[in-house]
Amino acid sequence: MQTLYRRLLALMPRIGVQVTDLGPGTAVVTRRGRPFRATGAGRDTWVLRRTRDGERPGVREGEAVRLGGTDAVLLMDAPDRRDERKLQLAAAEYLCSQHVTAMLELYGVNCVFDVGANAGQYARRLRGLGYTGRIVSFEPTSETFARLEKAAADDPAWRVYRCGLGREETTAQIHTGWKTMNSLLSASDYGKGRYSRFTQADTEEIRVRRLAEVMDEAMEGLAEPRPFLKMDTQGYDLEVFAGGGERIAEFVGMQSEVAVLRLYEGSPGMGEAVATYEAAGFGITGMYPVTREATTGRVIEFDCVLMRAAAAPAP
Structure with a gap:
């Protein structure tokens, strides 16, 4: 049975939102091809993650780090979670x-x-x-x-x-x-x-x-x-x-x-x-x-x- 999370990802392209599924529980959601600020990825990009108990719904704290002069962005957990x-x-x-x-x-x-x-x-x-x-x-x-x-x-x-x-x-x-x-x-x-x-x-x-x-x-x-x-x-x-x-x-x-x-x-x-x-x-x-x-x-x-x-x- 498809989870609510998966159904949400499947619906987003119908309203003009691009979804990149990064694996179990994590996706990048982009509107109009421009960055969108929600978790630090940019002004027009959300990072949508399945949350753990006690976390805010929809996002998990972290940041996005741009890799030099490229268009690549590295999505990072909060510093206290990093190894x-x-x-x-x-x-x-x-x-x-x-x-x-x-x-x-x-x-x-x-x-x-x-x-x-x-x-x-x-x-x-x-x-x-x-x-x-x-x-x-x-x-x-x-x-x-x-x-x-x-x-x-x-x-x-x-x-x-x-x-x-x-x-x-x-x-x-x-x-x-x-x-x-x-x-x-x-x-x-x-x-x-x-x-x-x-x-x-x-x-x-x-x-x-x-x-x-x-x-x-x-x-x-x-x-x-x-x-x-x-x-x-x-x-x-x-x-x-x-x-x-x-x-x-x-x-x-x-x-x-x-x-x-x-x-x-x-x-x-x-x-x-x-x-x-x-x-x-x-x-x-x-x-x-x-x-x-x-x-x-x-x-x-x-x-x-x-x-x-x-x-x-x-x-």
Whole structure:
């Protein structure tokens, strides 16, 4: 049964009011395309939210912050409700996704290699932001792969492979039960101190393939492949990259999770990883924090986006 809130949103366009539904319980309501002041969003824009007990009906206290000279407005809770760390990380994830999507379009990418796909979150985000090209996702663990396969089932341009990628073709034991942080590497002392999940000792045997060996199959049918490599393998990205061999030169761009503070034994530091990527012809276009220490503010990992400038379209 439709709630009163939803019925109200559905009626507003009939009286010339534009509604942007931001999700459960939150919407932006605009009259005549001009800002409208109600909660700080502007003179002609209301922010309509479902309220909690004791709050004023229709609105919740907060403010709107204009992002530089753009037309974008960030809707903020009242200062006493804000968590700076969560806000920064959420903003970084959003900006990273927007930037990657823009780079895919600029460089004419038509095949994204999604290595360390988990349940398909990255691929679904790309689809939501308008990328329509091929996606090839790799996830080695049985339970998570079943969720990935289900997510991709109705998308003919999304292929999935149950395997990991590495420096050589082999089998290996991967640590499981670490949720989105399953890894072929053991947890470091720092990692164990930060995440209690690392105390679990479950493993699963998986197949590991080389990136160079799967590329032809993954890009089959593409007349002029322009691939992009995304890696999120919990400390194993350089091993995946090494498995590309000389065929790494075919990628027009890439994204890698690089570590400032190492969660896994034997994983490379950020400097080593970035130097390897730059030596292969890629240049950084964006760096976005993935996790931060709540007590110190230090960044633990960044999402690093790099593109091959030589592959950029002519102006």
